[in-house]
Amino acid sequence: MRFTTFLAGALTLGLASGAMAQDDPVKAGFIYVGPIGDGGWTYQHNEGRLAVEEYFGDQVETVYQESVPEGADAERAITQMALGGADIIFTTSFGFMDATNAVAAKFPDVKFEHATGYKREHPNVSTYDARFYEGRAVLGTIAGHLTETNKIGYIGSFPIPEVIQGINSAYLHAKKVNPDVEMVVTWAYTWFDPAKEADAARAMIDQGVDVILQHTDSTAPQAAAQEANENGGRVFTFGQASDMSEFAPTPRVASIIDEWSPYYIDRVQAVIDGTWEQQGSWGGMAEGEVVIGPITDAVPEDVKTEAEALIAAMKASEYHPFTGPINKQDGSVWLNEGEVARDEDLLSMNFYVEGISGDIPN
Amino acid sequence: MIRLVRRPAPSRFWAALSPLLAVALTMAVGAAMFAALGSDPLVALRTIFWEPIFGEFAWYFRGQLLVKAAPLILIAVGLAMGFRAGVWNIGAEGQYIIGAICGAAAGLALYPAETRLIFPLMVAAGALGGFLWAMIPAFLKVRFGTNEILVSLMLVYVAENLLASAAVSWLRNPESVGFPGSRNLSRWASSANPELFANTGVHWGVVAALIAVILGHVMLTRHLMGFHIRLAGSAPRAARFAGMVPGRMVVFCLGIAGVLAGMAGLFEVTGPAGQISIDFGSGYGFTAIIVAFLGRLNPLGIVAAGLLMALTYVGGDNAASNLGLPVAAISAFQGMLLFFLLAVDVLTNFRIQIGRGAVA
Numbered sequence: 001m002r003f004t005t006f007l008a009g010a011l012t013l014g015l016a017s018g019a020m021a022q023d024d025p026v027k028a029g030f031i032y033v034g035p036i037g038d039g040g041w042t043y044q045h046n047e048g049r050l051a052v053e054e055y056f057g058d059q060v061e062t063v064y065q066e067s068v069p070e071g072a073d074a075e076r077a078i079t080q081m082a083l084g085g086a087d088i089i090f091t092t093s094f095g096f097m098d099a100t101n102a103v104a105a106k107f108p109d110v111k112f113e114h115a116t117g118y119k120r121e122h123p124n125v126s127t128y129d130a131r132f133y134e135g136r137a138v139l140g141t142i143a144g145h146l147t148e149t150n151k152i153g154y155i156g157s158f159p160i161p162e163v164i165q166g167i168n169s170a171y172l173h174a175k176k177v178n179p180d181v182e183m184v185v186t187w188a189y190t191w192f193d194p195a196k197e198a199d200a201a202r203a204m205i206d207q208g209v210d211v212i213l214q215h216t217d218s219t220a221p222q223a224a225a226q227e228a229n230e231n232g233g234r235v236f237t238f239g240q241a242s243d244m245s246e247f248a249p250t251p252r253v254a255s256i257i258d259e260w261s262p263y264y265i266d267r268v269q270a271v272i273d274g275t276w277e278q279q280g281s282w283g284g285m286a287e288g289e290v291v292i293g294p295i296t297d298a299v300p301e302d303v304k305t306e307a308e309a310l311i312a313a314m315k316a317s318e319y320h321p322f323t324g325p326i327n328k329q330d331g332s333v334w335l336n337e338g339e340v341a342r343d344e345d346l347l348s349m350n351f352y353v354e355g356i357s358g359d360i361p362n
Numbered sequence: 363m364i365r366l367v368r369r370p371a372p373s374r375f376w377a378a379l380s381p382l383l384a385v386a387l388t389m390a391v392g393a394a395m396f397a398a399l400g401s402d403p404l405v406a407l408r409t410i411f412w413e414p415i416f417g418e419f420a421w422y423f424r425g426q427l428l429v430k431a432a433p434l435i436l437i438a439v440g441l442a443m444g445f446r447a448g449v450w451n452i453g454a455e456g457q458y459i460i461g462a463i464c465g466a467a468a469g470l471a472l473y474p475a476e477t478r479l480i481f482p483l484m485v486a487a488g489a490l491g492g493f494l495w496a497m498i499p500a501f502l503k504v505r506f507g508t509n510e511i512l513v514s515l516m517l518v519y520v521a522e523n524l525l526a527s528a529a530v531s532w533l534r535n536p537e538s539v540g541f542p543g544s545r546n547l548s549r550w551a552s553s554a555n556p557e558l559f560a561n562t563g564v565h566w567g568v569v570a571a572l573i574a575v576i577l578g579h580v581m582l583t584r585h586l587m588g589f590h591i592r593l594a595g596s597a598p599r600a601a602r603f604a605g606m607v608p609g610r611m612v613v614f615c616l617g618i619a620g621v622l623a624g625m626a627g628l629f630e631v632t633g634p635a636g637q638i639s640i641d642f643g644s645g646y647g648f649t650a651i652i653v654a655f656l657g658r659l660n661p662l663g664i665v666a667a668g669l670l671m672a673l674t675y676v677g678g679d680n681a682a683s684n685l686g687l688p689v690a691a692i693s694a695f696q697g698m699l700l701f702f703l704l705a706v707d708v709l710t711n712f713r714i715q716i717g718r719g720a721v722a
Binding site: 072 | 419422426429526530531539540541542543546549630633634635636637639640641642644675676679680682683684686688689690
């Protein structure tokens with residue numbers, strides 16, 4: 001049994017390396033930060049797990065643990081899974097970064113995949129993320145067309161590069177189709193807190209915002225918009241992380257979906273084949289990891305066509321949302337005409353582009 | 363007809379028996395719940411209660427029990443003093459968070475100096491932080507007669523917001539490109555609170571909890587202050603006649619709970635948690651209230667209660683991960699423990715009379 005190998009490794013000095021026969025099913029573990037029924041982030045990761053089960057059948061066994069807090073308990077939960085014989089463990093939240101690396105040091109034969117982080121301290125740790133900013137470009141385009149007040153709201157979670165990329169991308173593409181557009185950013189300092197998210201959405205609506213994008217995972221902003229619409233408002237939203245189709249056709253007019261299945265299947269396959277290697281993966285629309293959910297009829301036909309053309313261009317890797325000329329907020333040049341943003345710059349993005357008002361909290 | 367009749371004096375028999383009965387009832391009802399969820403109830407109970415102690419990976423889980431129990435015990439010992447004296451500090455969670463923030467801030471101010479003197483300094487700063495946070499409800503109660511339950515509880519939410527702002531701004535790791543969270547204190551030799559013996563789970567917080575239990579026990583049974591605490595709780599008027607100043611008792615009880623909770627927070631942030639993050643406050647301060655009552659407000663009882671509570675966490679995670687039980691079921695199971703304890707506790711002060719009896 002493989003986990004006895006780990007056990008021996010942990011207890012003695014790792015003398016037992018031994019045979020790594022792959023007769024028994026590969027065990028894939030998933031550590032979730034939220035409940036699998038959150039309808040957003042964790043829900044989509046769990047869909048990815050189910051896709052792995054369906055794709056591999058008896059070859060693979062999956063285990064998961066939901067609602068693991070990002071603190072002292074994470075390390076125990078991950079260790080527990082490794083002890084339980086998992087061959088590959090996906091830790092699906094940024095806050096599991098240090099815990100993942102700490103456990104990886106103790107279980108050199110187990111593969112670890114950490115979502116959205118940047119630390120790969122051991123050869124058995126990979127990281128993966130998705131180019132959500134590609135999806136935001138599409139949502140921004142739709143938002144720019146739909147707004148009548150010319151005020152687009154963006155509920156940010158934390159001022160980290162991933163979120164700032166999304167804000168910039170959405171704004172740039174809204175501005176492209178509607179030069180008068182203004183972006184109102186609110187920081188919720190949470191990934192999932194229905195009450196806070198609803199407050200943020202209501203405050204935006206009170207300020208005259210009529211299209212809301214969110215980088216937080218609950219459906220509360222959708223519900224707040226629905227409530228406003230029932231009272232005579234005209235507010236549109238986009239599903240986040242998962243489709244949130246229960247709020248279609250309005251307020252939800254489209255959605256940005258995290259599709260982890262292709263990546264999970266790919267990585268589990270690599271473990272089965274014995275070809276798993278450390279990597280930092282950043283897939284986008286071309287890889288099928290970022291998907292735009294059905295665009296409803298609340299969106300005019302020509303706007304829908306335009307959005308679909310943009311999707312097609314990104315799927316074919318013909319268009320990069322951050323293509324110059326783009327200036328930074330302070331007016332300095334970031335990208336020259338035709339220049340495309342480098343991944344390093346995106347991964348450390350800590351500035352707004354020109355036209356967005358307000359400061360990024362620091 | 364069934365009626366409850368007040369006992370002339372609390373029953374010692376039931377006071378001792380009720381925690382055991384509560385555990386038994388929790389297991390029985392919990393088993394029914396697990397069965398209803400489609401799990402084999404015996405397997406579920408064995409996964410929660412047996413495997414962490416005697417199972418295949420007990421060598422790892424036993425240590426984790428101590429890691430989980432230590433902050434609960436440390437906080438609960440402090441709370442028990444107050445609860446005995448009738449000082450209701452519900453805000454240990456806030457004192458725990460502020461202790462961690464103050465201790466971490468003291469350490470990080472000296473980053474990256476390499477000296478083990480930093481760790482004791484951080485412990486002192488953590489204790490002071492927890493103490494001062496507890497002094498707010500103490501001062502308001504003594505000076506203005508405010509209710510310490512409300513004030514201490516509300517201060518938890520203030521502390522949580524301070525924690526969030528520390529994690530995203532003023533204690534944030536400057537090398538983390540915008541990601542929230544402080545530097546990892548458990549990876550900086552000067553501030554680390556590591557396992558003292560490999561795979562035992564014993565860190566300085568466990569040692570501190572042990573010392574707190576012994577001192578708490580000695581104080582309650584052998585020291586005049588312990589006598590005063592017990593007297594203040596059971597007979598406040600008599601205590602006043604005995605020359606005690608009630609305000610001093612409030613300050614003492616909240617202060618000691620604040621110190622212990624603050625230290626617990628510091629040991630946690632430098633050890634198992636490793637960093638100040640938005641989710642650092644994991645509810646130990648609230649769970650410790652359950653532990654204090656489950657342990658009969660007695661330091662030795664609190665050790666047993668803390669370990670039992672830790673077992674439901676560690677074993678509960680084990681069941682969630684291996685049996686696919688929903689996390690909510692595990693939380694409900696833990697909640698049942700307090701519910702049944704409170705329910706059974708009625709029997710300490712009341713007896714059940716069946717049939718018509720004299721009106722009490």
